[in-house]
Amino acid sequence: DQQVKQNSPSLSVQEGRISILNCDYTNSMFDYFLWYKKYPAEGPTFLISISSIKDKNEDGRFTVFLNKSAKHLSLHIVPSQPGDSAVYFCAASPKTAGNKLTFGGGTRVLVKP
Amino acid sequence: EAGVAQSPRYKIIEKRQSVAFWCNPISGHATLYWYQQILGQGPKLLIQFQNNGVVDDSQLPKDRFSAERLKGVDSTLKIQPAKLEDSAVYLCASSRHRETDTQYFGPGTRLTVL
Numbered sequence: 001d002q003q004v005k006q007n008s009p010s011l012s013v014q015e016g017r018i019s020i021l022n023c024d025y026t027n028s029m030f031d032y033f034l035w036y037k038k039y040p041a042e043g044p045t046f047l048i049s050i051s052s053i054k055d056k057n058e059d060g061r062f063t064v065f066l067n068k069s070a071k072h073l074s075l076h077i078v079p080s081q082p083g084d085s086a087v088y089f090c091a092a093s094p095k096t097a098g099n100k101l102t103f104g105g106g107t108r109v110l111v112k113p
Numbered sequence: 114e115a116g117v118a119q120s121p122r123y124k125i126i127e128k129r130q131s132v133a134f135w136c137n138p139i140s141g142h143a144t145l146y147w148y149q150q151i152l153g154q155g156p157k158l159l160i161q162f163q164n165n166g167v168v169d170d171s172q173l174p175k176d177r178f179s180a181e182r183l184k185g186v187d188s189t190l191k192i193q194p195a196k197l198e199d200s201a202v203y204l205c206a207s208s209r210h211r212e213t214d215t216q217y218f219g220p221g222t223r224l225t226v227l
Contacts, residue, residue, distance in 0.1 A: 004155070036218075043117070043204055043218030044156065089155050099144065099214060100169055103155030 003027045004092050006104035014112055019077040021107050023090030026071065030092035034101070035064060035075050038087045047088070048075070080111045115139065117219035119205050125225045131193040134222045138186070138207030145182055146216060147190050148204040156204055162188065192224075200226045 005024045013019045021035075031052035036044035050057040050064045050073070057064050063076045077084055090104040118137040126132050138145050143164050148156035159178065161169040164185040173180070177196070182188040192199055202221040208214040 006155075041220065043206070043220050045218070046215045049215075091155075099208060099216070100158060100161065101156075101216065103157070105153065105155050 002105075003030075004090055004102050004104040006088075006090055006107050008107050009105070010108040010110070012110045012112065013080050015082060016079045019075075019080045019084065019109055019111070021075040021077075021088050021090075021109070023073050023075075023104055024071060025073075025092050027092070027094070027102070028071070029094040030102075031095055032093045033064070033066060033073050034091045034093075035062075036089045036091060036103075037084075038089065038106070044089055077109075080109075082111050082113055085109055085111045117205055117207055117217055119203075119219040119222055121222055122220065123223050123225075125227065126195055127227050128197055129194040131191065132195055132224060133189050133191045134203050134205075134224075136188045136190070136205030136219060138188070138205070139217055142207035142209050142217075143185070144208045144210060144214070145188050146206040146208075147180055147188070148206065148218075150202045150204055150221070152201070159190070195224075195226045197226050200224055 034049040035047040037047045038044045048059050048062045048064050050066050066073045087106045087108045089106045091101040093101050120135050145162045147159045150156040159173045160180045162182040165182050180190045202223050204221045206216040206218045208216045
């Protein structure tokens, strides 16, 4: 039972353009959402998060949008840079569960120069 | 600030053998997590410690997996005996507190079971 799904396993985008990564969840108890970035042979690195009381959070080139009614969130990277090439994981947590994260399967992003 | 340390980085064993992984969290972080990441999937939480106590081990296969965090700092995760399906990257993470605090991950240990 996959409670967090990333339906696009890979994404290729031109440098300077927008990258849009999508994530869907099924558990209505989730109220805190995060994106992690992972390079090969390294552990995931926290990128950005959003609480369910918001519908948008922005940090530099990265913006996360949350649509609670659709149980959907997305990550926008603008503009995309070659260094953004990595695997991106969406994760979700119910606050009542004390930071217990459920991860999606990941989306591999390739930014072409 | 030093990050989360893990060793070994790679381990190859045969099925039915035993293996242990070590994790040293970021100094001062009370909460420690072990995740299993199978190729092509996202990390799956195995066990969560708060100081030296277990707060969640609901997804830990307790018939073969065990973990401890003596003195509330370093932790070890053991598999005994290993199965082919245990081949994965084992990630350790730590956070300052439990409640929605950012988890910082180590580089992981890649286990191959032959």
